[in-house]
Amino acid sequence: xxxxxxxxxxxxxxxxxxxFIIRIYNDHKYKDTNxxxxxEYYKDVTDISLYPIxxxxxxxxxxxxxxxxxxxxxxxxxxxxxLVICFGGSDGGPNFETAKRLAxxxxxxxxxFMFGMKNQEQTLTKIPLEQFEDVISYINKNIKDNKPISVLxxxxxxxxxxxxxxxxxxxxNLILMAPASYNFAGLDxxxxxxxxxxxxxxxxxxxxxxxxxxxxxxxxxxxxxIKSPISFKETYNSAIEEDSTSQEKLIPIxxxxxNILMIVGEDDLMWDSLAMANKIKEQTPNAKIYSYKGAxxxxxxxxxxxxxxxxxxxxxxxxxxxxxxxxxxxxxxxFLKENHK
Numbered sequence: 001x002x003x004x005x006x007x008x009x010x011x012x013x014x015x016x017x018x019x020f021i022i023r024i025y026n027d028h029k030y031k032d033t034n035x036x037x038x039x040e041y042y043k044d045v046t047d048i049s050l051y052p053i054x055x056x057x058x059x060x061x062x063x064x065x066x067x068x069x070x071x072x073x074x075x076x077x078x079x080x081x082x083l084v085i086c087f088g089g090s091d092g093g094p095n096f097e098t099a100k101r102l103a104x105x106x107x108x109x110x111x112x113f114m115f116g117m118k119n120q121e122q123t124l125t126k127i128p129l130e131q132f133e134d135v136i137s138y139i140n141k142n143i144k145d146n147k148p149i150s151v152l153x154x155x156x157x158x159x160x161x162x163x164x165x166x167x168x169x170x171x172x173n174l175i176l177m178a179p180a181s182y183n184f185a186g187l188d189x190x191x192x193x194x195x196x197x198x199x200x201x202x203x204x205x206x207x208x209x210x211x212x213x214x215x216x217x218x219x220x221x222x223x224x225x226i227k228s229p230i231s232f233k234e235t236y237n238s239a240i241e242e243d244s245t246s247q248e249k250l251i252p253i254x255x256x257x258x259n260i261l262m263i264v265g266e267d268d269l270m271w272d273s274l275a276m277a278n279k280i281k282e283q284t285p286n287a288k289i290y291s292y293k294g295a296x297x298x299x300x301x302x303x304x305x306x307x308x309x310x311x312x313x314x315x316x317x318x319x320x321x322x323x324x325x326x327x328x329x330x331x332x333x334x335f336l337k338e339n340h341k
Contacts, residue, residue, distance in 0.1 A: 045093035046116045058103045063110070065138045067119045067131035070094045070112030079106030080340040082148040082172075083139065087157035090124055090187055092116040095154060101329075107336065108143070110135075114160055124156065125186030129198045132164050148172035148339060152332075155270065155297065156195070159183065162251045162280070163196055163203070165258045173339045174256075175332055177263045178297050180271065181279035182206050182240065182249045206249045211239035229304045229313035236271040253283050260287035261335045263328045265295030269315035273297070290331050294320020299328065 041050035051071065053060035059074045071094065084107045088095035092115055099111035112135065115121045120131065139146045150173035153161030159180035165171045183205045186195040192209070194202035215238040223230040240246050262277040274291055281287045296303045296315025303321070305312045316324070 039097065041096065042091075042093070045088075045091055046113075051096055055100060055104070058100070063138065064118065066134040067128075068112065068134040068138050069117035069120060070110055071096065071099065073099055073103035073109045073111070075103050075106050075108065077106060078108055078145070080108075080336065081145060082108075082150065082340050083143065083146055084109045084150045084152060084336065084340075085135065086111050087114055087151070087153040087160055089155035089157050092124065095152070095157065098152060098154075102336070105333065107340065108145070114157065123186070123188035123191065124195060125188035125191050126193050126197050126202060127160070127186075127195060129160075129163055129167055129196055132168055136168065136170055150175065150336060150339065152177070154178060156180075159195065159251070162253060163198075165256045165260075166251060166253050167198065169257060171258050173335070174258045174260045175263070175335065176260065176277075176280075177328075178265065178268055178270065178273040179262050179277055179280060180273070181251060181276035182246065183251055184208060184236070184239075204245075204249050206236075206239050206243055206246060208235060208239045210242050211235045212242060224310055227311065229311040231269045231313040233269045233271055233315075250279065250283070253280065256284060259335075259339055260284060261332070262287060262289045263331065264289065264291045265297060265299060265316055265321070265324060266291050266293050267295060267303070267315040267320070268297045269303070269313040270297040288335075290328065292320070292324035292328065295324035296321060299325040 041047065044050065048062055053071070057076050059076065061072050063070055063072050084099070084102050086095040086099040086109060092113060094111035094113045096111045099109040103109045113120065115124055115127050121127050149171055151161045151164060151171050152175040154177040158176040158178060161174055162176060162179065163183070165174050183203045184195055185205050185208050186193060194205040196203045215234045219231045219234045243249065260280070262280065264273040264277050266274055268274065277289045281289060294317050298314050299321045301314070301321060302318040303314055303316045305314055
């Protein structure tokens with residue numbers, strides 16, 4: 001009995017030592033992963049005092065209108081008709097940089113929060129699509145030149161934007177960056193459920209807790225233990241595969257009239273945005289997909305985000321992401337120019 005115990009104890013010590021050594025190695029290997037600089041407001045995306053609102057040629061104000069919370073950018077020389085409304089991703093940020101850049105190009109834009117602010121859900125779960133009605137109301141009351149309306153969303157913001165277009169015909173154009181074709185679970189595991197609600201009901205969703213255990217341990221738990229980058233792509237894919245009713249969880253867009261542009265990285269390791277873009281195109285054949293080789297989920301850095309406690313694989317190479325960022329911006333500008341004449 002003592003021999004068995006000693007052997008088990010020895011094996012455990014060896015495993016712990018190996019894990020410790022691998023963690024040190026990975027700390028060294030990935031020490032230069034963030035090859036781009038986060039804006040100051042990423043320290044706390046809900047702290048509006050951190051956003052740089054002093055922009056040459058653009059007047060920036062904060063809009064506090066019920067559930068509509070975010071920034072309005074009005075160019076001193078507006079050169080394009082209508083509005084562009086921007087949403088960020090799962091961090092809750094309002095996609096400020098994109099709205100700012102488009103405003104500098106002469107578009108009147110908004111950078112809006114999906115959650116986390118006054119009068120909104122505080123976490124990414126059960127967000128009511130009806131909060132967009134406060135946006136429509138504000139636009140109708142305060143902006144004369146308010147058509148066409150384009151909505152741009154990134155990642156979870158793209159999932160949100162596609163849902164909005166399925167409910168609100170006021171949206172004329174959609175730009176979806178790293179899109180989702182399904183509704184997925186929210187990311188609050190204490191108040192777990194659908195990411196979205198409509199008329200008081202949760203939208204049917206893919207339950208990411210029901211992904212395969214093998215994928216979960218291989219791509220998330222194991223890498224987290226040894227401090228190598230975790231990847232969510234296979235977890236999302238397996239959750240879809242494990243769901244026998246996954247077709248019912250597709251965002252229903254067959255009747256959406258908005259023009260749709262989708263921007264995807266072919267090496268997206270957060271979720272399979274290229275496959276889901278093709279799913280969207282199956283429902284709306286006129287939708288356009290622009291995909292970029294060597295690019296990941298966010299078109300920035302070398303494909304790995306160091307978030308302190310964990311590292312996340314977003315995909316792509318530094319060169320591929322930089323090229324995709326440059327080329328996709330031109331694609332977006334061309335799409336907006338065509339639809340905001």
